[in-house]
Amino acid sequence: MDYKTHIMRAINYIENNLKNEIKLSDCARAAGYSAYHFIRVFKEATGLTPADYIRKRRLTEIIKRMRQDAPISEIAFEYGFNSKENFTRAFVSEHNILPTEYKSALNSLKLYEAINFEIPPFEVLPELTYLEPFSVIAYKSDEACPPKFWNKYNSRKWSKKLSGGKVCEDYGISAWNKNENKLDYFIGIRKNNALGDTDGTVELSIPGGLYAVFTTPRTSHFDFVNTIHRTWNYIYNKWLPNSGYRHTGGCEFESYVEESRAYSEKIYIPLEG
Numbered sequence: 001m002d003y004k005t006h007i008m009r010a011i012n013y014i015e016n017n018l019k020n021e022i023k024l025s026d027c028a029r030a031a032g033y034s035a036y037h038f039i040r041v042f043k044e045a046t047g048l049t050p051a052d053y054i055r056k057r058r059l060t061e062i063i064k065r066m067r068q069d070a071p072i073s074e075i076a077f078e079y080g081f082n083s084k085e086n087f088t089r090a091f092v093s094e095h096n097i098l099p100t101e102y103k104s105a106l107n108s109l110k111l112y113e114a115i116n117f118e119i120p121p122f123e124v125l126p127e128l129t130y131l132e133p134f135s136v137i138a139y140k141s142d143e144a145c146p147p148k149f150w151n152k153y154n155s156r157k158w159s160k161k162l163s164g165g166k167v168c169e170d171y172g173i174s175a176w177n178k179n180e181n182k183l184d185y186f187i188g189i190r191k192n193n194a195l196g197d198t199d200g201t202v203e204l205s206i207p208g209g210l211y212a213v214f215t216t217p218r219t220s221h222f223d224f225v226n227t228i229h230r231t232w233n234y235i236y237n238k239w240l241p242n243s244g245y246r247h248t249g250g251c252e253f254e255s256y257v258e259e260s261r262a263y264s265e266k267i268y269i270p271l272e273g
Contacts, residue, residue, distance in 0.1 A: 003041050003044075003045060004045055004117045006031045006032050006033065006041070007031055007041060007042055007045045007046070007117075008115075008117065009030045009031050009032070010027045010028070010030045010031040010038070010042065010050070011053075011114065011115050012030075013026065013027055013030035014027060014050075014053070014054055014057065015057070015114050018054075018057060018058055018061060018079060018080075019078050019079055019080070020080075021080070022054055024038070024039070024050060024051075027042075027050055038050070045117075046115055053112075053115070055090060055094075056094065056112035057112055057114065058079040058080060058081075059090060059091060059094055059112075060111040060112050060113065060222075061079060062075050062076055062079055062087075063102070063109060063111060063222075064111075064222060066099070066102065066103050067103075067106065072084075072087070072099050072100075072103065073087070087099070095109055095110075095148060095151050096143060096148040096149075096151055096152060097151045097152055097155045097156075101155040101156070102151075102155060104155070105154055105155040105156075105157070106221070107150075107151060107154035107155050107258060108150070108154070108221060108224045108225050108258070108263070109147075109151060109225060110147040110225040110226065110229075111222050111223070111225070111226065113222075113223070113226070122230050122231075122234055123234065123238075124214050124215070124216065124217065124231050124234055124235075124239075125214075126212035126213055126214045126239070126269075127212075127213045127215075128210065128211070128212055128213075128271075129210075129211055129213055130208070130209065130210055130211070131206075131208050131209065131211050131268070132208045133205065133206060133207055133208035134190060134191070134205075134206050135190070135191040135203055135204065135205050135206065136171050136173060136186070136188045136189065136190055136191065136203070136204045136206060137162060137188045137189060137190075137191050137194035137198050137201050137202075137203055137204075138171070138173060138186035138187055138188025138189075138201055138202060138203075138204055139153065139158060139186065139187055139188060139200060139201055139202075140184060140185075140186050140202060141184070141185040141186065141187065143185075146172060146174075146185045147225055149185065149187060150172065150187065153170070153187045154258050158187075159189060159258070160196070161196055161197050162188060162189050162193075162194050162196050162197065162198060162201070163189055163193050163194065163195060163196050164195040164196030164197075165196065166193065166195070167257065167259050168189040168190070168193045168257070169189065169190070169255050169256070169257050170187060170188070170189060170255065170256055170257065170258065171186075171187065171188060171189065171190070171253050171254070171255050172185065172186070172187050172253060172254045172255070172256075173185070173186045173187075173188075173204055173206070173251050173252075173253040174251065174252050174253065175204065175251045176249065186202070186204060188201060188204075191203065204251070206251055206253065207248075207250050207251070207270065209248070209250075209270060209271075209272075210270070210271045210272070210273075211268045211269060211270055211271060212235075212239075212243070212245070212268070212269045212271055213266055213267070213268055213269075214231055214235060214239075214266065214267040214269070215264060215265075215266055215267075216228055216231045216264050216265050216266075216267065217231075217264065218262065218263055218264040219263050219264070220263060221261070221263060223263075224263040227263075228254070228265060228267075231267060232267065235267065235269060240269070243271075244273070245271040245272065245273060246271065246272050246273075247269060247270065247271065247272075248270040248271060248272050249270075250270040251270065252267070252268060252269050252270060253267075253268050254266065254267045254268070255268070
């Protein structure tokens with residue numbers, strides 16, 4: 001019996017008690033470990049401490065119920081947050097927007113579903129296409145994690161601010177910063193649609209050429225961001241190394257219309273043979 005079997009016992013215990021007090025000692029007992037050994041093995045198996053996992057799972061289940069009419073504080077209290085302030089602090093730490101901002105916009109968030117070590121195969125085949133060059137008017141991310149910047153961009157309706165009120169396709173662009181030797185991330189709309197307030201933005205030129213275009217599998221509101229991450233992982237760990245193509249080193253980008261509620265986006269990878 002490997003350690004993942006033991007950890008799954010603890011995960012099942014946690015899932016059955018998300019609305020109850022969960023003690024580390026009880027989780028360790030469910031897994032058959034001492035508390036000290038359990039923390040080490042749990043993090044090795046999941047990448048999280050037990051406390052982090054429990055917090056992320058509770059926040060995820062609360063978010064799933066936030067479309068209901070019940071006050072947010074009541075839902076949060078069911079899952080062990082003893083005050084509105086504590087819940088708000090945890091929510092902002094996880095998503096960098098307020099719970100009220102999310103409930104107003106219902107934008108896509110990166111949620112954390114119950115861990116399952118039996119992961120089914122994942123594959124997305126691209127379409128190879130040539131694009132003409134175009135320009136994007138975009139905000140530069142001030143977040144280390146792109147999903148958190150998307151949260152702010154969508155919940156604060158920055159797309160319509162840029163367009164002057166029109167619903168437009170949004171572009172998330174990764175570009176290498178040679179001066180600072182790091183990857184920068186930007187979100188915005190095509191220049192021809194930027195007819196509104198563009199204060200605080202930059203103009204990015206997207207080169208034309210050959211691109212592999214991946215369309216992420218259509219999914220639910222709650223699993224959209226995770227599906228995007230699975231697609232990016234597949235591109236870099238499976239498809240690109242075996243494709244016979246090389247990444248040009250230029251801008252790669254993703255595009256989506258948040259208000260479409262289609263929960264599928266396109267990912268563009270610049271290629272050379």
